[in-house]
Amino acid sequence: MSECPICRNEFDTSRAFYRDGELICMECRQIELEQDVDPTLDLPFGGLDHTKREVIAFVGENHEYYLRKWDNIDARASTAMGWNFSACLFSTCWLGYRKMYPHLLAFFSLYYFLMLCGALFAIPYTGLVLSLTSIVVMGCFGNSMYYRHMKQKLKDHSLKNQGSMDLKDLKAMGGGSTAGLALAIGLNTLVPYIFVTVLRFIISIG
Ligand SMILES: [Zn+2]
Numbered sequence: 254m255s256e257c258p259i260c261r262n263e264f265d266t267s268r269a270f271y272r273d274g275e276l277i278c279m280e281c282r283q284i285e286l287e288q289d290v291d292p293t294l295d296l297p298f299g300g301l302d303h304t305k306r307e308v309i310a311f312v313g314e315n316h317e318y319y320l321r322k323w324d325n326i327d328a329r330a331s332t333a334m335g336w337n338f339s340a341c342l343f344s345t346c347w348l349g350y351r352k353m354y355p356h357l358l359a360f361f362s363l364y365y366f367l368m369l370c371g372a373l374f375a376i377p378y379t380g381l382v383l384s385l386t387s388i389v390v391m392g393c394f395g396n397s398m399y400y401r402h403m404k405q406k407l408k409d410h411s412l413k414n415q416g417s418m419d420l421k422d423l424k425a426m427g428g429g430s431t432a433g434l435a436l437a438i439g440l441n442t443l444v445p446y447i448f449v450t451v452l453r454f455i456i457s458i459g
Pocket residue numbers: 257258259260261262277278279280281282
């Protein structure tokens with residue numbers, strides 16, 4: 254392992270690139286290659302106060318997809334950011350993987366609150382209607398949700414560090430998280446169990 258002189262991340266030297274007599278990590282090399290063909294990398298991205306390079310550092314994998322969807326975002330409505338298949342198919346797992354924990358919590362709270370209402374007032378097909386609704390909502394608004402999340406995280410980071418942005422910190426704050434994914438899977442297992450237990454209790458006292 255060695256420390257990259259650009260992003261200061263530890264990297265595997267077998268996956269490195271020699272440049273001007275020093276080793277840099279493949280991710281920084283990738284960014285340099287993109288810069289060769291993309292001179293806008295250090296210009297503000299969209300209407301943001303942050304550069305495209307900073308947004309890429311935050312988003313990490315699949316950044317090509319998200320940057321394409323978010324381009325000229327102010328000129329579009331939230332729903333015009335296209336359909337996000339990952340968000341639609343994996344909803345809570347996608348939220349966890351993308352470290353959108355407040356969204357994850359809000360999703361579970363709202364979903365099971367409505368499930369509880371459905372059960373208490375004997376509304377038919379509550380589960381089915383909620384599942385279908387969440388698929389559509391996540392697919393439609395996944396990209397704009399993630400955009401707002403990214404914007405907020407970058408803004409918070411900038412305020413905390415008096416405007417200086419550390420690419421290493423941005424990478425750590427964003428990207429994909431296996432732990433976040435595991436958390437979402439755990440909640441998907443645990444929350445329905447708690448829900449059924451609570452429901453049984455309510456029925457038994459009612
Ligand atoms: Zn690097």
